Amino acid sequence: xxxxxHGLCIERGGRxxxxxxxxxxxxxxxxxxxxxxxxxxxxxxxxxxxxxSPSDGRVEHEGRIAMALQTSALxxxxxxxxxxxxxxxxxxxxxxxxxxxxxxxxxxGVAELAERSAQTLSGGEARRVHLARVLALDxxxxxxxxxxxxxxxxxxxxxxxxxxxxxxxxxxxxxxxxHDRVEAWALADRVAVMLDGRIAAEGPxxxxxxxxxxxxxxxFVGFAGRVEEPGGMRMLRPQDVELDGNGPLRGRVSRxxxxxxxxxxxxxxxxxxxxxxxxxxGPELGTEVSLRLTGGVLFPR
Amino acid sequence: xxxxxxxxxxxxELLTHPDDRLWNVLEVTLQVAFxxxxxxxxxxxxxxxxxGLRRSRARRAGLVLVNAGMGLPPVVVGLIVAxxxxxxxxxxxxxMIYTVRGVILAQTVLxxxxxxxxxxxxxQAVPGALLDQxxxxxxxxxxxxxxxxxxxxxxxxxxxIAALGSSLSEVGAVVLVGGNITGQTQTxxxxxxxxxxxxxxxxxxxxxxxxxxxxxxIAAVLTVAQQGQARLALxxxx
Numbered sequence: 001x002x003x004x005x006h007g008l009c010i011e012r013g014g015r016x017x018x019x020x021x022x023x024x025x026x027x028x029x030x031x032x033x034x035x036x037x038x039x040x041x042x043x044x045x046x047x048x049x050x051x052x053s054p055s056d057g058r059v060e061h062e063g064r065i066a067m068a069l070q071t072s073a074l075x076x077x078x079x080x081x082x083x084x085x086x087x088x089x090x091x092x093x094x095x096x097x098x099x100x101x102x103x104x105x106x107x108x109g110v111a112e113l114a115e116r117s118a119q120t121l122s123g124g125e126a127r128r129v130h131l132a133r134v135l136a137l138d139x140x141x142x143x144x145x146x147x148x149x150x151x152x153x154x155x156x157x158x159x160x161x162x163x164x165x166x167x168x169x170x171x172x173x174x175x176x177x178x179h180d181r182v183e184a185w186a187l188a189d190r191v192a193v194m195l196d197g198r199i200a201a202e203g204p205x206x207x208x209x210x211x212x213x214x215x216x217x218x219x220f221v222g223f224a225g226r227v228e229e230p231g232g233m234r235m236l237r238p239q240d241v242e243l244d245g246n247g248p249l250r251g252r253v254s255r256x257x258x259x260x261x262x263x264x265x266x267x268x269x270x271x272x273x274x275x276x277x278x279x280x281x282g283p284e285l286g287t288e289v290s291l292r293l294t295g296g297v298l299f300p301r
Numbered sequence: 302x303x304x305x306x307x308x309x310x311x312x313x314e315l316l317t318h319p320d321d322r323l324w325n326v327l328e329v330t331l332q333v334a335f336x337x338x339x340x341x342x343x344x345x346x347x348x349x350x351x352x353g354l355r356r357s358r359a360r361r362a363g364l365v366l367v368n369a370g371m372g373l374p375p376v377v378v379g380l381i382v383a384x385x386x387x388x389x390x391x392x393x394x395x396x397m398i399y400t401v402r403g404v405i406l407a408q409t410v411l412x413x414x415x416x417x418x419x420x421x422x423x424x425q426a427v428p429g430a431l432l433d434q435x436x437x438x439x440x441x442x443x444x445x446x447x448x449x450x451x452x453x454x455x456x457x458x459x460x461x462i463a464a465l466g467s468s469l470s471e472v473g474a475v476v477l478v479g480g481n482i483t484g485q486t487q488t489x490x491x492x493x494x495x496x497x498x499x500x501x502x503x504x505x506x507x508x509x510x511x512x513x514x515x516x517x518x519i520a521a522v523l524t525v526a527q528q529g530q531a532r533l534a535l536x537x538x539x
Contacts, residue, residue, distance in 0.1 A: 049437055067437035073430040076452060085448070089440035134438065143437075 002026055003048065003065075003141045003173040007057035010040075010047045017043045019197040020057065025141075025173040025190075032188030032205075033177045036220060039194040041177040042070060045143045048175060061173075063140025066090070070145040070177075072130040074118035079105065079129045082118055086133045104136030105129065107166060124155035131159075135166055142167075144176040148183060160186055181209060181221060193217050215299050223297065227272030232300040234272075238264065240295035241276035243283070247292035253283050267291065311503020312510055322483065326508070329401060330488040330515070333475070334468040336405045341412035341464045348413070349420025349460070350446045354432070364421060370414025379474030382407040386478065404479040404486055408471055412464035419463060423456025424449040458527035462520060469516050489515070 003025045010018040017040045025031045033041050046052040048059055049067040074082045083101035092100060105111045108128040113121065121129060131147055147163060148156045164186055167174050178184050184191050185205050192202040193212075201208050201217040212218040218235040225236035243265070251267030251274065258264075263282030267274050267289070276291065283289050315323060352363045384390055386398040386406075397403035427449045435445050450457060472490045479486030481495060489512040496505035 051433065051437055064439065066439065069430060069434045069437055071428075071430040071434070073428060073434040075431060075448060085435075086438045089435060089438050089444050091439070137438065 003059075003061045003175065005044075005048060005057065005059050008044070008047055008054050008059065009056035010043050010052050011055045012043060012052070016055070017197050018047060018054075021047075021194075021197070021199055023175075023192060023199060023202070025175055027173055028170045029189045030167050030174040030176060030187055032184040032191045033175060033194055034179070034181070034184055034191060034220070035194035035200075040197040041194050042145050043197075044194065045145050045175060045177055048141075049143050061141050064090075065141040065143060066134050066137045066139035067143035068130055068134040068145065068147060070149055072123075072126040074121075074126055074129060074133075076117070076119055078115050079110065079118055079121065079125075079132075080114035082129060083133045083136050087136055090137045090139075092137075100136050101132075104132040107135065107162075108132040109162060124151055124159065127151060127155075127159065128162075131163065131166075138172075140172060142172055142174045144174070146177050146179060149179070163187065185209070193220060195220065211297055218297055218299075225272065225274035225296070227269060227274060227293070227296075229271070229298065232298050234293070234296045234298045236274055236293060236296035238275045238277045240293060241267075241274045242292045242294050243276050243278050243289055244292045245290050247290040249291050249293065250288055251291050252288050253285050256282055256285055308502040308506040311501075312507035315504060315507040316511065323508075323511075325484050326487050326489055326492045327511070327515075329404075329486065330469065330490075330512075332401060333404050333408055333488055334465055337408035337412055337468045338461065338465045340405070340409040341416045341468075342461060344409070345413045345416025345460070345464070346420055346450065346457070347446075348417040350424055350449060352417060353421035353424035354446065354449060364418070367414045367418040367421065371418050373411060373414065374473070375411055375471055376473035376477065378410050379407050379477030382410060382474065383477045398478065399480040399482060399486060401479065401486055404475050404488070407474040407478040408468045411471060411474060412467050415463045415467060416460045419460035420450075420453070420457055423453035423460070426456065427452045455527055458523065462523045462527070465519060465523070466516060469512065469519070 005021055005023045008018050008021040009016060021044055033044060035041050043052065045067060047054055049065050050059065051067070075085065077085070080101055083104055084097045087097040087100055102111060102114060105114055108131055110125055110128045110132065113125055113129065118126065118129065127147070134142065148159055151159065160183055167187060176187060188205055190203060191205045191208045193200050193208060195216055201213050208217070209221050212221050212223065215233065215235060222237050223235035224238065225241060227234045227236065249269055251269040253265055254268050255266035256263050259277070262277050262279045265276045265278050265282055267276065352360055352367060382403070383398060385392045386395065386403055387393055388398065397406060431452065432445050432449060435448050440448065470490050472494055475481065475488050475491045476494065481487050481491045487495070489508050493505050493508045493512070496508060
């Protein structure tokens with residue numbers, strides 16, 4: 001079973017949001033779609049789901065498609081009734097709906113909220129009911145648009161790990177729009193990076209995040225440093241730069257930003273600019289430090 | 302002042318000892334109100350849903366029409382319906398002029414824009430994301446519309462109350478289409494008109510009080526039901 005888009009173009013508000021997207025997901029695979037705001041990720045999902053008509057290109061799929069939109073959007077009914085309503089829309093016989101709805105709520109860890117009104121649920125609870133609603137359908141093709149949007153870090157992490165197990169279905173194709181590389185690492189077999197309405201890169205997470213194919217994709221996936229070298233331009237992640245007193249390069253500290261596990265240090269170097277992570281308190285602003293480049297990707301001219 | 306006191310005294314007499322004419326007028330009034338409201342709901346709810354939810358160019362024009370329709374002069378509607386229903390008119394074969402069925406038709410024409418416009422406004426306030434989500438989970442148009450109607454139930458109740466209130470109190474169209482025939486097509490509101498013309502103010506006041514009481518009771522029942530829904534929604538939202 002495959003979900004496939006060929007040269008998919010979609011216009012919204014007179015603007016071409018998707019510009020000839022080709023994408024293919026095999027049965028059992030989870031494809032994570034990443035990209036900056038406005039890149040067309042949600043439009044791609046809506047196009048795959050058939051909610052938006054393409055101006056060009058086509059979508060092919062086997063079986064049925066269900067999509068969970070970015071907003072939880074639950075009706076003013078109990079959590080259980082919301083899931084049962086989705087099962088009714090899906091065509092599940094009425095005597096089977098309650099069991100499947102309760103199973104799905106249980107899988108997402110919210111079975112005890114079944115009789116609670118959806119309007120009284122917290123953001124995290126509503127998000128779990130929202131996901132239970134689509135997973136209860138057991139669709140052949142599952143599309144999730146930012147399933148962890150708007151959640152605090154703790155809730156996000158818990159839901160991420162719970163969802164990981166639920167998405168690993170060998171008979172289903174899954175496409176999930178994500179904002180976070182960590183989530184993509186956890187959930188996806190393949191990653192597609194969308195930039196300006198096109199798929200700019202697609203492949204296994206290790207490949208896309210470790211060796212991005214273009215400078216644009218590299219910049220998006222966290223290669224914030226750029227250094228001109230004789231062979232081309234080297235782009236570097238913070239972990240590719242080591243502050244080392246014996247390092248062969250010299251850089252001037254141009255910016256310091258405290259982060260969770262230290263200080264993000266921006267440095268001006270000959271022919272470029274790099275970013276490194278340093279333990280607190282880090283070097284002083286405006287001082288010169290020695291450093292060593294330990295990795296990065298070289299893009300030939 | 303005696304004049305008014307006499308009126309109320311006569312009214313009390315009629316209310317405590319209702320005659321056959323009163324029972325007949327009451328029956329016609331309820332018959333017209335029930336059927337015209339039912340027809341207006343049956344036609345107006347789908348129309349309101351279509352105007353509120355469908356994405357077409359005709360939608361805005363339709364909304365303008367039903368919004369304008371809420372202010373239709375009943376006398377003009379009655380005149381047009383009567384002209385269409387006269388024996389020699391295009392719809393004369395329906396044999397509805399000067400009948401309760403004709404009055405129900407005229408009243409339905411008046412109530413329909415109320416139901417459609419208020420329903421459209423109510424369902425437009427339902428979050429679009431909820432309806433999009435239903436579509437994304439396989440809901441067909443009929444199911445999406447039912448969801449919208451359910452979510453907008455407080456506003457839809459208001460549409461029903463407005464339609465019923467209009468049909469209970471309408472005079473102009475009733476007189477023109479029904480002929481205000483005592484014992485046949487006369488309603489409480491149109492009977493008041495006749496009694497005032499005949500100088501029987503006591504009976505006119507009595508009929509007026511009954512009409513007001515009827516409207517109050519029905520509106521109270523529907524409002525309690527409507528606010529029950531609203532409280533339910535509020536409690537769930539808190």
